[in-house]
Amino acid sequence: MRKIFIPVIVFSLAVVTGHFGTLKAAPSVIMSKAMQTMAERGIPLHQFVLGSRITPQTQSVVRPSPDLVYSICLFDFSGLDVPLAISAGVWDDYGSISFFDAKTNNFATIRVGAGSSEVVLTPHGMASPADPTNGVTHIKTPTKRGLILIRRLAPTLTAYNRVRDLSVEDQCRPLPDVS
Amino acid sequence: MKNLLKYVTLLVVGLCVGVGSALTMSGVVGGRSLASFANVNVDGWHSDWSIGTATASPYVRARIARHGLLALAKEEAVYFTRSVDDDGELFTESCRYQISGTGQDAFWWSITLYDSQSRLPMNDDGALSIDATKTGDVDHWSAIISSERPTRNSHWISSHAAGQFDLTMRLYRPSQAILSSPQSSINPPQLQRLDCLQGGAS
Numbered sequence: 001m002r003k004i005f006i007p008v009i010v011f012s013l014a015v016v017t018g019h020f021g022t023l024k025a026a027p028s029v030i031m032s033k034a035m036q037t038m039a040e041r042g043i044p045l046h047q048f049v050l051g052s053r054i055t056p057q058t059q060s061v062v063r064p065s066p067d068l069v070y071s072i073c074l075f076d077f078s079g080l081d082v083p084l085a086i087s088a089g090v091w092d093d094y095g096s097i098s099f100f101d102a103k104t105n106n107f108a109t110i111r112v113g114a115g116s117s118e119v120v121l122t123p124h125g126m127a128s129p130a131d132p133t134n135g136v137t138h139i140k141t142p143t144k145r146g147l148i149l150i151r152r153l154a155p156t157l158t159a160y161n162r163v164r165d166l167s168v169e170d171q172c173r174p175l176p177d178v179s
Numbered sequence: 180m181k182n183l184l185k186y187v188t189l190l191v192v193g194l195c196v197g198v199g200s201a202l203t204m205s206g207v208v209g210g211r212s213l214a215s216f217a218n219v220n221v222d223g224w225h226s227d228w229s230i231g232t233a234t235a236s237p238y239v240r241a242r243i244a245r246h247g248l249l250a251l252a253k254e255e256a257v258y259f260t261r262s263v264d265d266d267g268e269l270f271t272e273s274c275r276y277q278i279s280g281t282g283q284d285a286f287w288w289s290i291t292l293y294d295s296q297s298r299l300p301m302n303d304d305g306a307l308s309i310d311a312t313k314t315g316d317v318d319h320w321s322a323i324i325s326s327e328r329p330t331r332n333s334h335w336i337s338s339h340a341a342g343q344f345d346l347t348m349r350l351y352r353p354s355q356a357i358l359s360s361p362q363s364s365i366n367p368p369q370l371q372r373l374d375c376l377q378g379g380a381s
Contacts, residue, residue: 010186011193018197026207026241034248055299056307061248062297063347066307067289094287094351098251104244109255149249153287153351155312 027104034061035074035147046084048073048150048170053160067155069163073172077123077144082174086119086148088112089169094153102143110137112150120175121148129175148172205241222367224259224348228358247297257353257361262345264372270345272326272338274375278309278346279321280368286352287311290368292324294341304328304337323373346370 037060043049051070052058064070075084088097095112097119110117118136122128128138150170154160202208219226229235230243230250243250250258263269264276278290289310294300299307306328313334314320322334329335338344348368350357356364 007185007189011189014190014193015197015200018194019201020197020237022198022201023205023237023241026201026205027244030244030248056301056303059299062245063247063291063293064299065289065291065349066299067291067310067312096251096255098249098255100249104240104248106250106252106255109251147249153312155310 028102031100031102031104031146035145038072038074038147043072043074045074045076046080046172046174048148048167048172050164050167050170053157067153069152069154069160071150071152071167071170073148075121075141075146075148075172077126077141080174081126082176083126083129084121085171085173085175086121087169087171088117088150089166091152091163091166093159094151096151098149098151099139099141100146100149101141102145105142107142108139112152201241205238205245207241207245219259219361221259221362221365223263223265223370224261224365224367226257226259226361228253228257230258245297253353253358256349256351257357259348259350259365259367260345261348261370264370266372268372269343270324270338270370271343271375272341275323275325275373277321277371277373278324278336278368279319279371281319281366282311282316283350283366284354284357284364285350288348288350290336290346290348292336292338292341292344292346295343295345300337300339300341300344302337302339302341304335304339306335306337309334309336324370 041060048071051072053069054064054066073086086097088095091112096109097112097117098109099107099121101107110119120128120136120138121141122138123141123144152163154163219228227235227239229239230247230253235243247258250256270276287310289308291308292300309320309322320334322336323329324336324338326337326339326341328337350365354364
């Protein structure tokens with residue numbers, strides 16, 4: 001009995017460990033690989049980069065929408081001890097700023113409309129700066145690494161060019177350390 | 180020594196079985212469509228309301244990381260996938276379809292065609308999707324899905340170089356009614372197969 005019981009237990013434990021270990025690791029591994037690919041394509045940390053108009057030839061992630069324009073900012077608080085200030089240029093059609101952690105969770109989304117959309121992003125454990133102004137949203141990221149995505153509806157070349165012109169107003173930058 | 184080798188083999192094989200079953204069951208690898216995992220089904224359009232959230236099951240999270248990375252939580256956008264026509268046949272490049280529908284209770288909607296690798300098909304047709312800005316403010320719209328540009332003047336989604344494909348419908352800023360009761364609040368577009376080249380689906 002013991003001759004069979006122990007091997008069965010060992011095998012079962014290995015199956016369960018491999019199964020749930022893979023499920024737990026998959027989102028982080030896939031996100032890490034995607035961020036690495038973006039970095040290799042020239043997207044720096046803490047700076048929005050406007051993507052090309054989405055075509056079959058320019059797609060870099062799965063299931064991109066060809067009707068949207070994406071601006072990406074990669075963030076990493078591992079070597080950063082100040083918050084990030086994020087804002088998007090005003091857009092008169094659909095627009096949003098969405099925040100993704102290192103496990104692919106969309107942990108926050110704010111809308112980009114006719115008004116201001118300013119965000120201060122900090123990791124857990126870092127104090128948010130005092131906010132003397134109205135309208136600034138404070139968001140905590142669950143993980144030190146992740147990415148921020150601005151989506152804007154721009155289904156035509158004309159609309160894309162308008163986004164390109166106003167995207168110079170998009171900001172993703174470390175706040176000056178005032179401590 | 181013989182026992183040690185036996186247990187090492189059991190461990191390695193067991194880990195491989197565990198990894199393989201996880202990747203297959205979650206849809207990270209294998210031929211299962213996104214639709215086969217859905218928990219919301221509206222006339223053949225499938226979705227998973229837990230996309231983008233930390234409450235999603237580990238299977239959903241792994242699958243979305245692979246097939247829908249950077250998807251938004253449902254309060255901002257919901258995503259529906261459809262991989263079969265109204266007769267239940269898989270979409271294929273070798274057939275022509277008519278898709279028709281009405282407006283949606285959302286800020287903006289679009290329908291985009293993707294190949295079996297969840298990529299836009301590699302063509303230069305400039306006809307990858309249809310959306311609310313193309314159909315305008317009409318009660319009823321329709322479009323042709325085909326690998327060649329339709330001869331008559333109509334909206335067109337190109338399936339050229341797509342092989343077997345599926346469609347993703349996006350509803351951005353969906354209404355509260357859609358979020359609480361999608362079956363009665365979404366207007367699911369219909370997919371009629373018109374004809375097929377020889378060797379395509381019947």
